Amino acid sequence: MTKISTSTRNGIGMPLVGFGTYQLSVDQAESCVKEAIATGFRHIDSAEGYQNEEGTGRGLKAAGVSRDDLFVTTKLFPGYKQWGAPEKDFQQTVDTLKKQLGELQLDYVDLYLIHAPLSELRLEQWSALEELKKSGLTRHIGVSNYSEKNLQEILDANLAKPEANQVEFHPICARADLTGYMKKNSIAPIAYSSLAPLSTWRIEEGQGGEVLAEIKEECQSVTQEIAAALNVSEAKLLLRWGLQHGYAVLTKSSKPERIRENLDLFDFEIPDSDMARLNQINQNQAIAWAASGINPMEAAPPLN
């Protein structure tokens, strides 16, 4: 097994544990991003769709850490006809990142992603990301919620290969084929919603964590047993499981003690036998977007 330490980075120089900002208000984004950086996080994950980038920008600034030491990702919301959200063309994609940089108070981001393959214009949007990389407004470009088919579509069009793909990844949703495809093509894997199997995941009013609660029970009985045997929390076990699969992991909390806990993943290892037990739980069942009624990985409309 590759030795994983606090300083290990993936193929695009990304610190392996990132702080996520979904479902934080603007004010919470400011205080939690500042707190996360003070705790030691150097990788922050944002998105146009989170509607809090102004707060994230204030938090980044207030943290007082050199820009060179931070790895900041953000995402383009591509538009989605079924939600009545207009699809962005080339120029609108370029303009969107410029607007986001203003809110984040940054000159560039380290990684810019198409949030999901929800638009018929996704190849045009991808060409715009190539342009944004050339102009230095982002250091790296990638996608999120792209299946093998959607990744292959980009390669078949002879466009630049995505450098990363951010996907839901936890023992109930492990997608071994996609993970293998990304490894074969050197596309850096980034996990989101690693904590979705927990009973404490998104439990506040309106966060949508109650969906598919029944399918988490089997996973919870296994994580409880293994976490107790290793003397770690279930949250740490789930995050470490992602790391041991070669993923960078993202984790969000509004609570300082959990922000600390979620970065503290480097002083234990999950034995192979327990990794195998956790791997057996897989149902390729996406949970994170379920409350909004779609599985983004299966929602791509035909190309325009």
Ligand SMILES: NC(=O)c1ccc[n+]([C@@H]2O[C@H](COP(=O)([O-])OP(=O)(O)OC[C@H]3O[C@@H](n4cnc5c(N)ncnc54)[C@H](OP(=O)(O)O)[C@@H]3O)[C@@H](O)[C@H]2O)c1
């Ligand atoms: N690309 C995409 O489509 C996509 C989709 C979803 C997420 N993401 C990114 O990935 C990040 C992480 O995913 P996520 O927001 O689903 O977060 P997560 O880290 O998997 O789970 C967060 C939830 O778990 C709770 N929690 C956090 N730490 C905990 C701990 N140590 N013990 C017990 N409960 C804990 C949090 O509650 P408290 O806040 O109350 O602590 C919150 O309800 C997002 O913030 C976002 O940046 C991307």
